[in-house]
Amino acid sequence: MFTSVQSRANAYRRIAAETSVQGANPHQLVGLLYDALLQSIAAARGALARGEIDAKGVAIGKAVRILEEGLKAGLNLDQGGEIAANLQGLYAYSVIRLTYANLRNDEAALEEVTQLIEPVASAWKQISGTAPTPSLPATGPGA
Template sequence: MFTSVRSRAVAAYQRIAAETSVQSADPHQLVDLLFDALLQSISNARGAMARGDIAAKGAAIGKAVRIIEEGLKAGLNQQQGGEIAASLHQLYSYSVLRLTQANLRNDPQALEEVLHLMEPVAESWKLIKTPSPTQPTVVSSHGA
């Protein structure tokens, strides 16, 4: 099947925009991009599962698993991260297990569970942006 020139141009633009975002991102932004891609992949898997598109479901779940394993989990600093890193490692391992089960069993509830587990982590990550060297640090005086 042929794709329109517009569709090919949009796809090329999206690839270039994604590559540019990754190349110009700081480490915090890279993790943010990983979370965005993870949530999008899980949503894509849900849609593919609902449509009965097994190939697209498998590809989307495979991408989500790779993002967790090769991006989020591999980026944890187990030695300096303490309890938080250990908890995230367990959460990521459990999420990979549930994604694998979702794929094998065609289980939309497993996808939904991972989505509900990862959304708050992704949102929390967005809230902890570290200030740049040129940006002043704001100190709260609540309770002082």
Template sequence: MFSTHSPRAASAYQRINVETSMHTIDQHQLVSLLLQGVISSIAAARGALARGDVVAKCSAVAKALRIIEEGLNTALDRVDGGELAENLGALYDYCVHRLIQANARNDDAMLLEVQRLIEPVAQAWGEIKKTGAAPAAEFTASARPVLQEA
């Protein structure tokens, strides 16, 4: 009557659990999770690259790209966000470009570069919640990417 394991049922349960938790967290927490997701995905890609696991590397880079493009970049308030949103948008666009290059070239240095660009943003974002206000000038300066063409 009951099956011991149903991947479909487990997947449905997991989706419901994720959707429920998404409704109970605030926007600040959601952005924090997205930023941490990018950092974790890049770390996974770097580990897979070091092991020579091309499939895992591609999967991890694809996950980081989706989080940046579909989560972080689309969440920016480009109307009222001013210079901060503009700078973060430029940073995210640059990171997407570099992740694509890193994936194509199997370049750990590019993956590390993106990780090092996202980490201070994640750290500054965490500080916003602690202080209750955004130190806009410091955050804007730290979010401005150093653009370089490869």
């Protein structure tokens, strides 16, 4: 019985996430990436606290992929100028710290990345009402 309820809950979460992504504009997609990044780091912290080393590694791997393949890859350094370059540096540093946290089971490094990313994610969400919706695919913050 529990497995059935859990299975339905997981299916609901997956469908809700897919629907959010499909209906999002480029600006919202970046916001969703920030949300997923922070959730992955929180999951890694929880797994580390519980001694679930494999789960910690999976969560950190997801966070690194979001940074590298989502946020960093979406930067347009030509048009984004100094802001895009600074974000690229922040994302690269965050990947280094997440890798360190994974190798050393270092909760402080996970907290550091959270503290670095949260203000950027918050600022990104605050500009959603003022930023024009681009007609091109998402290029990430600073584009």
